[in-house]
Amino acid sequence: MDRRLFLGFTASAAVTAASGSLLSVASATASGRYTARNPLLLNKNENPLGMSSRAIEAAKKALSIGHRYAGDYVTVLAEELALNEALKPQNIGVCNGSTRIIDAVIQNQANKNATIVAPAITYDQAQEATVNWNMAYQAIPMLADFKMDIAAMEIASLKIDGAVLVYLVSPNNPTGRLTPSNSIMAWIKRAPDNVFFLIDEAYHELVSDPLYKSAVSLVKGGYKNLVVTRTFSKIYAMAGMRIGYGIAHAEVMSEIKRYYASWNVNIVAAITASASLKDHAFFKKSFDENQTTKQMVYKTMNKLGLKCIPSEGNFILHEIGMDLKPYQRAMSERHILVGRDRGTGQRWNRLSMGTVEEMTYFIDQFQRLHS
Numbered sequence: 001m002d003r004r005l006f007l008g009f010t011a012s013a014a015v016t017a018a019s020g021s022l023l024s025v026a027s028a029t030a031s032g033r034y035t036a037r038n039p040l041l042l043n044k045n046e047n048p049l050g051m052s053s054r055a056i057e058a059a060k061k062a063l064s065i066g067h068r069y070a071g072d073y074v075t076v077l078a079e080e081l082a083l084n085e086a087l088k089p090q091n092i093g094v095c096n097g098s099t100r101i102i103d104a105v106i107q108n109q110a111n112k113n114a115t116i117v118a119p120a121i122t123y124d125q126a127q128e129a130t131v132n133w134n135m136a137y138q139a140i141p142m143l144a145d146f147k148m149d150i151a152a153m154e155i156a157s158l159k160i161d162g163a164v165l166v167y168l169v170s171p172n173n174p175t176g177r178l179t180p181s182n183s184i185m186a187w188i189k190r191a192p193d194n195v196f197f198l199i200d201e202a203y204h205e206l207v208s209d210p211l212y213k214s215a216v217s218l219v220k221g222g223y224k225n226l227v228v229t230r231t232f233s234k235i236y237a238m239a240g241m242r243i244g245y246g247i248a249h250a251e252v253m254s255e256i257k258r259y260y261a262s263w264n265v266n267i268v269a270a271i272t273a274s275a276s277l278k279d280h281a282f283f284k285k286s287f288d289e290n291q292t293t294k295q296m297v298y299k300t301m302n303k304l305g306l307k308c309i310p311s312e313g314n315f316i317l318h319e320i321g322m323d324l325k326p327y328q329r330a331m332s333e334r335h336i337l338v339g340r341d342r343g344t345g346q347r348w349n350r351l352s353m354g355t356v357e358e359m360t361y362f363i364d365q366f367q368r369l370h371s
């Protein structure tokens, strides 16, 4: 532990007197809270606010019927989700996290001997699944601005004989970048019959770009060549509860449902998800806090001359001004866990957003590291 960090562990009043800065006050207060066993987690794109009080209340009540199967509550949730999207419950598949439905779509395509086409830098779930299901995987390089190269992906898909599964995370993880929705939608509309799309919208609710459009509009338009996946893990802060869902044409959804058990969702998660859907105040708070903390990080990195990729998720891919390993080590010594290597280059890191207080601490420590 270096001396400056050690100062962070001494009485906050002394630090305040020494620096007089608000940042130091917050940092000193926060620093005592984080330990090697209880570090600040800025590494997994979780929602730092924790579940809303309404969600926690609903979860507690749900425990009293934990001896029942979840069926009816999952049906209610599917109806609510369908209503929100002006679709039918038959268009919705609720699962034990969106990962489960992503896997179901991939298994379905593995049975068709599909090759997966995905951008070179993306969430690794599909690539991992290819190992389990022995599928070919083509990673297509991104454009210089970290957007997906839709034209190159389309050309690659056209060269493949047989089934193709295109996996697009929108906005993407770990870049946070949006690829223009119109170019994605136009491709889905003109794709030949052998090409199927898995559109992962895990960060959909956090997007602020007015030009963004969800691919769900294509499901509404009757397209049968896509499944859209969403999750309660991000804006609703329910990552550990494990609940997510897919949206597709009813015929497609009934085929995908053959790949997971209808009772795979637990009753507490289903009831809590229903309560969360109605908690508009928490939804707004999650959205607003994420916007605020991203601005804090952009400002800091800008001041230090380090580049950030503009993010529409709850994380930012940014330059760290040093190699990743020593950076991770230095932050870990300060009891902060930052992202792992995600193939984005040695001097870059994906940072998940914490609360304003947590990011104040992070920023103070980051600046000290670079002073």
Ligand SMILES: Cc1ncc(COP(=O)(O)O)c(C=O)c1O
Binding pocket: 044, 045, 096, 097, 098, 099, 100, 123, 169, 173, 200, 202, 230, 231, 232, 233, 239, 242, 243, 244
């Ligand atoms: C793009 C993307 N898809 C899916 C997931 C997993 O979501 P879930 O918790 O619903 O399984 C994540 C989690 O970080 C993600 O980033």
